[in-house]
Amino acid sequence: MKLDPIRRRLLELVAHRDPPTDLKKASLACGKNHAYLHQFVHRGTPRRLPEDVRWALAAHLGVDESVLRDGTPPPPQPSGARQVEAVTTRRPRVYSRILDPDHEPGVVAVPEVRVTAAAGGGAVAEYEALGDSWYFPVDWLRHELRARAADLKIISIDGDSMEPVLAAGDKVLIDTSRTAPSPPGIFVLHDGLGLVAKQVEYVPNTDPPTLLIKSANPRYQDYERTVDEVTIAGRVIWFARRL
Structure with missing residues (x-):
């Protein structure tokens, strides 16, 4: 299938993540089965990423969740050393503040x-x-x-x-x-x-x-x-x- 901007962007983010990841690891990091994101990218299922998956995936990739939102262009990124700092200093607690285990069974x-x-x-x-x-x-x-x-x-x-x-x-x-x-x-x-x-x-x-x-x-x-x-x-x- 022809990939839309969100799916292409997801593949680019996965390919350039440091430390490395792949669609399987990213799927598990979202609380889904190992084939979830492969099916999303290559089979179009689901048609859109659910909000909870989008937030979890953004935390795993070290980006703002709006980057993975339909119809939303990625926010401007600082250049040089500041860009590295913005990514590498992101901590898992960002993820913990977003997700509520009482409402997120994953x-x-x-x-x-x-x-x-x-x-x-x-x-x-x-x-x-x-x-x-x-x-x-x-x-x-x-x-x-x-x-x-x-x-x-x-x-x-x-x-x-x-x-x-x-x-x-x-x-x-x-x-x-x-x-x-x-x-x-x-x-x-x-x-x-x-x-x-x-x-x-x-x-x-x-x-x-x-x-x-x-x-x-x-x-x-x-x-x-x-x-x-x-x-x-x-x-x-x-x-x-x-x-």
Whole structure:
């Protein structure tokens, strides 16, 4: 089929997005099935993008939603460094302010919390709600992160021990159902001294079972703790950073 200006513009935005995306990823980011935008572009179904999809797609592509609105020309863009700044400093919270999970079944709220984990193996991590929620497409959580919204929390990184992988102020999404360090990964845990985000892996053939806890920053030394000495709050599965 012959593409109208909106469909051509969508393909251009997808092709030039940084970081890269495609129609499948963009569809999932809108809370739709993976073929939704392919059908919209190439088969004309739906004929127009619903408003909720348009807002979610604009957030994913880092553009104003009016760019994807029928009959509306794209707004003038600043040039040079200002244009880069306008795009790269856009944060996921723009998306969260637009979508209301009570009226948008395609999105779900994930609370931002402060973890107050007790020391000692088997202790249960407790969370203090900070009053903010981040809204994510349900299908994206399910298919891309393979996680359930009920198991997820957002917390802030403090300190530089995981730089350059994670920096102070980064927001990380932790899956509280994944507390076993196998396979190895980045976990939020209480190591007996305080709450940290670290690379954690199980040391084979140890008795008692032992974990190797590592920093990404070479200034910090690796160390070991027995399983009984730590409380793992969850595995880090996603992060956001302001540029």
